[in-house]
Amino acid sequence: MTRVPDMQRYCARCGSRLNRYNAETLCSPCGSASSDDIQQPPLVPPAFWQVDQMRDALSTWHMGRVIFAYRTHPYHGKALPQEIVGNWLGLTQAQLSRIEKGAAPEQLSKLIRWAQILGIPGELLWFKLPAGSSATLEDVNRQDFLRAALGVTVTGAAAPLIELLSTIQPTPIPSQVGATEIEQIRTTAREFSSWDHTYGGGLVREAVGAQLRYAVNLLNARCSEKHRADLQSAVGFLGHTAGFMAFDAYAHADARSMFRLGWTCAEEAGDWHLRGKVLSSMARQAIWCSNPDDGLTFIELAMVRSDRLTATERAMLHSARARALAKVNRVEEALKAVGQADEEFSHATPANDPPWMAYYDAAQHSGDTGHALFDLALSGRFATEASNRLRAAVEGHTDAFVRSKAISGIKLASLTMATGDPQEAAALGTAALVDAGHIRSRRAADDLRELARLAGTHDKTTEVEELQVHIGTTLASV
Incomplete structure (x- = not known):
């Protein structure tokens, strides 16, 4: 039988092994120094x-x-x-x-x-260091990234492999950027966006970050004027994709920086569609981070010249605005925004939408507006309408949008747990956990914690207790 050693902890300052009874991050000498x-x-x-x-x-x-x-x-x-x-x-x-x-x-x-x-x-x-004066983050992260990607330490048989791969140099920037490189960036953004919708933002953030660094460097290469705007839009699209993955993983500072990059690229390219999408995501992040006023500001910015946007895009923005208004308890305005979102979506023509809007179908619209009504429903108003919309989202989402289906399902269970039958809520929550178990999303994890908290307010029936146990198990992997 092979002996498995205990997990060892090390001093954050000097690197020496910590005593098993030392719960601090520093060893005694470093802690007392x-x-x-x-x-x-x-x-x-x-x-x-x-x-x-x-x-x-x-x-x-x-x-x-x-x-x-x-x-x-x-x-x-x-x-x-x-x-x-x-x-x-x-x-x-x-x-x-x-x-x-x-x-x-x-x-x-x-x-x-x-x-x-x-x-x-x-x-x-934000300024340039003299050549050779310091290592770049890419240099210092290369071995750590490879170590994490391979799931191994740099000791034993894996060490030579890590050392070998760490010498691989980044892809050189072409001297001239044209339609081929632009399409490659767009394809990369689409693939990562698809992965994000299906599995959440927690798995491949390092990979999309590396692709984004390469794409940004292309902005410094020679590019004809006829391709320049397309290049900026493509890089902005990738920046938004990377930003939303970071947001989903709660790397909020990274997300803000990437969203700002996407917004800047959209402004430079004069791409109103990309601009609206990025500002919408910035609003969603601000609302999620308990800054609904900032969210409203971003939505108002996105709605400038909304006549240049498609009906689907306007529906998306009104839904986000409704969510922010509900957070600050501006009930009538929130309901009006939901109505405006419904009206715009009734005129949606998918063929007119940019590629990144393909996700916003009837299920997504039901989920987004249902989320907007969720906060109002918890205070005893429009609970049935919110439940119906969230249920439509769960039933309408395909396997390509597992994260959205899981989050809407968890919200539906939470709403039912707060305002309806706890046994029905437990059944809804158990079904949502099947989808949640396939994704890595900090947002979904927080929604699960909210469901567990609401379940704790009810009598301990068998169904509710089993749901709480299953939530705990799922949270270990989400």
């Missing part, structure tokens, strides 16, 4: 730069905020004092305090020096 002992910036893993705290700070183009996020990063165990970090950067504590709280520093030589000292990957910065 004074911050004054840190003479230079520690070597940090690639994941250090990927957390929302760092990505949000970097997106502001304000080095003071970046330094503050660096100092207070949970990786350090406790916040690094301004005096220590200031010493690294050649600043006094007072100077660093002013930089963190004041206007964004703009002297390029200082920005470069501070970025080099802290080891910020060049491709995350």
